[in-house]
Amino acid sequence: MKKNIVSFPYLIWMIIFTVFPLLLVLFFSFTEGNVQKISELRFTLDNFKRFMQPNYINVLGRSAALALVSTIICLILGYPMAMILANMEEKKRKFLVLLFIVPMWMNFLLRTYAWMTLLGKQGLINRFLEFLGLPTLNLLYNNGAVILGMVYNFLPFMVLPIYTVLSKIDKSIIEAAEDLGSNRVTVFRKIIFPLSIPGVVSGITMVFMPAVSTFVISRLLGGNRYMLIGNLIEQQFLTVYDWHFGSAISIIMMIMILIAMAFMEKFDKDKEGGRIW
Amino acid sequence: MVEKWIKRFYAFLLYLFLYAPIIVLIVYSFNSSKSRGKWEGFTLKWYVELFKDRQIMEALYYTVLVAFLASIIATIIGTLAAIGIHDAGPVKKKLLLNLNYLPVLNPDIVTGVALMSLYIFVGKQMGLVTMLLSHITFNVPYVVLSVLPKLKQLNKHLAEAAMDLGATPFYAFRKVVLPEIMPGIVSGALIAFTMSIDDFVISFFTTGSGVQNLSIKIFSMARRGLNPKINALSTLMFLTVLILLLIINRKSSLEIKGKDDVA
Numbered sequence: 001m002k003k004n005i006v007s008f009p010y011l012i013w014m015i016i017f018t019v020f021p022l023l024l025v026l027f028f029s030f031t032e033g034n035v036q037k038i039s040e041l042r043f044t045l046d047n048f049k050r051f052m053q054p055n056y057i058n059v060l061g062r063s064a065a066l067a068l069v070s071t072i073i074c075l076i077l078g079y080p081m082a083m084i085l086a087n088m089e090e091k092k093r094k095f096l097v098l099l100f101i102v103p104m105w106m107n108f109l110l111r112t113y114a115w116m117t118l119l120g121k122q123g124l125i126n127r128f129l130e131f132l133g134l135p136t137l138n139l140l141y142n143n144g145a146v147i148l149g150m151v152y153n154f155l156p157f158m159v160l161p162i163y164t165v166l167s168k169i170d171k172s173i174i175e176a177a178e179d180l181g182s183n184r185v186t187v188f189r190k191i192i193f194p195l196s197i198p199g200v201v202s203g204i205t206m207v208f209m210p211a212v213s214t215f216v217i218s219r220l221l222g223g224n225r226y227m228l229i230g231n232l233i234e235q236q237f238l239t240v241y242d243w244h245f246g247s248a249i250s251i252i253m254m255i256m257i258l259i260a261m262a263f264m265e266k267f268d269k270d271k272e273g274g275r276i277w
Numbered sequence: 278m279v280e281k282w283i284k285r286f287y288a289f290l291l292y293l294f295l296y297a298p299i300i301v302l303i304v305y306s307f308n309s310s311k312s313r314g315k316w317e318g319f320t321l322k323w324y325v326e327l328f329k330d331r332q333i334m335e336a337l338y339y340t341v342l343v344a345f346l347a348s349i350i351a352t353i354i355g356t357l358a359a360i361g362i363h364d365a366g367p368v369k370k371k372l373l374l375n376l377n378y379l380p381v382l383n384p385d386i387v388t389g390v391a392l393m394s395l396y397i398f399v400g401k402q403m404g405l406v407t408m409l410l411s412h413i414t415f416n417v418p419y420v421v422l423s424v425l426p427k428l429k430q431l432n433k434h435l436a437e438a439a440m441d442l443g444a445t446p447f448y449a450f451r452k453v454v455l456p457e458i459m460p461g462i463v464s465g466a467l468i469a470f471t472m473s474i475d476d477f478v479i480s481f482f483t484t485g486s487g488v489q490n491l492s493i494k495i496f497s498m499a500r501r502g503l504n505p506k507i508n509a510l511s512t513l514m515f516l517t518v519l520i521l522l523l524i525i526n527r528k529s530s531l532e533i534k535g536k537d538d539v540a
Contacts, residue, residue, distance in 0.1 A: 007361020007373065010354050010417065014376050017414040021391035022379075024398055036400055081291050084284050096288075098526060103295045105518045109477055109495045110511045114298030116503060117305065124301060152294070213384035216477065220499055230386050237390055237482065243397065250390050257384065 028247035035243050047248035056232070056249075063229040064256065066143060067211035070150035071158075074207045075200070077151070078158035082199070083192075085159070086166035097163065104156045112149050112220050119145055119221070141223035149217040154210060158203040165199030166192070201264045209257055229253050299515060306508035323509040330506065336494040339405065343480075343490060344473035347412035352466040354413070355420025356458075362421065363428040377418045388415060389482030396483065403485035411483040412473045419472060420465035427461030467525055471518075 029048070031041040050056070085097060103111065118124050119139035126136040139145060169192065177187050215230030222228075227235075229249065236246030306324070310317035327333060362373045380388055392411045396403050431454065439449035477492035484493065491510070498504050 005361075006357040007365070010358030010361065010421075011373070011376075013354060013414070013417065014379075017392065017395070017410065018376070018380050021395040022383075022387075024394045025387070025391045028394060035394075035397055077291065080287060084288050098522070099292065100295070102519065102522060103299060105471065105475070105522060106299065106515050107475055107477075107492060107495065107511075109492050109499065110302070110507070110514065111298065113495065113499045113507060114302045114511070116499065117301060117508075118298055120503065152298070155291075155295070209384055213386045215386065216496065220496075233386055233390060237393060243394060246390065247394065250387050253384070254387060 025247045025250055028244050029251045032244050047245050048252070050245060051248060051252060059227050059232055060229055060252070060256075062226070063212050066146055066150065066228065067208050070147050070154065070211045071204055071208045073147070073151050074155050074158040075204065078155055078203065079162060079200070082159045082162035082166055082196075085163045086169075097160075100156055100159060108153060109216060109220075111153055112217055115145070115149055115152065115221060116140065119148075140221060141225065143222070143226065145221040146218050146226060146228075149221040150207075150211045150214070153217065154207040157206040157210075161202040161206065162196055162199040165196050169195050197267055201267050205261055205264050208260055212257065212260075213253060299511070302508050302511045303515065306505065306512045308505070311505055323505045324513075327506045327509045327513075332489070333491075333494060333506070333510070336489045336491045339408075339488055340474060340490040340492075343405070343409050343412055344470050347409055347416055347473045348466050348469035351413045351416035351469045352420050352462060355417045355465060355469075356424050356462050358417065359421045359424035359428055359461075360454075363425060377421050379418075380415050381418050381422075385476075385478035386482075389479040392479065393482045403483060404488045405484075408480055408484045408488060408490070411479050412476065415476070415479055416469035416472055419468045420462075423465035423468060424458055424461040427458040431457050464525070467521075471521065 028035060030043055030045070032044045032046065033041040035041070051060075085093060085100070088096065116123075120126070121136065121138075121140070123139070125139060129136055173191060173195075174187055177191055182190065212228075213230050215228060215234045218226055218228040218231055229252075233246050233249050233253070236242050236249060240246075307319050307321070308316055309320035309322065358373070358377075362370055362377075365373060383391075389411075392407075392414065393403070396407050401407060435457075436446075436449045436453050439453045440446060444452065475492070476490075477496060480490050481493055481496070484490070489497075491514075495507060495510070498507055
């Protein structure tokens, strides 16, 4: 009896502050009118229709493309790193993994801001080019800078789950394969990679999701010219005050993420992905 | 041999990539020139200016206040929730756990926008209170997730034994269960605290006029361009995080050691 009551505050809290607000976003996305007067709200599909205009669809496409490119770069850079970490001797490994996590704990905005310092017109990289007598480059405020910011901020999210899965692989399986005459490429292709797929799947999800929904990186490193879907949502809620359209965009983004996650789940049949939380 | 060096070189490059921007920020926080790239001598003036800036100090105050209150309240709610979830039947357990994953898996911007919609809908003026409520909301699941494993490890007969020996349920909880799950509660509270200190997106959507935390302040400063005060702030925050992380790491390695001693 008593035990059921203790989780009651939690249940109430979650319903008021998690479930209800999400339903509210869904509700706003299908209505128009003054959000504070519920009786005046009318059902409409206009918010979604409006999103189908080319300029909004382009923003969606660019967000998906940039997030996808960043995710692929994270995977290519991160997988070898996870392998190196997983094959390291115990003592060094713990320290190096910690070293990999530390930047992740630093304020996200400061990490992004740091790249403004490096890439700017007066930044270190351009100063260095000047010093070498080379022409300076426009490194900031373009797609490349946004991708760089995404890779920099989310790379640990790719490395850690893959590392977790790789370090759990039973070494005797690999030895058995080697005893049976496999070379290293075959061992990787037939054993290590298939066994690491759950880690790869959660890595991809954990990089893609924040990358596709970010508005900070695109704002600070992409400038005002390059809008992503996150910036669009932010703009609707905080500048234009069109909460209905903002809600509709949020719903579309969530659907996109859900589709991406469902697609990834297909590869992870055992569902033992090494999420870091 | 060659392979070993390639591996080392690759790891070195990635660590360089991760740390170079932070190191540059730290070095430049001591640079007396305001313009980037040129080194014009060592100075501490940005630190002095940082502490003189009333808005930044106010933002720091709000950040710590919200993180402190939110992590305490979230720890209480989350610990109780974990106990309830642990003892619940299979169906209810699954439901509650899925509910718990909702804010963890949702993109921050959706959580922020959803909470903002709630406050607008009920006509609540946004400010310190709404920011605090939002922080509690995203902190609770992490507390639940760090207390639950400790409950699973707990021998449930211990509390029963205590009650057989005449302890009231509350006394048995306080003297038997609580000390056992304490490490989970403490690390849950620490995670909640750091999540709260670090949060930008959700705070950005759920705060009102005049109330800014450090992240929001940094964002509005960075949006206007470079500012050496941010470098000084970064250096201090990086050191704080480093120290906190070392404490947590030391604590968990001591725990592992303790377990080894028993075994």
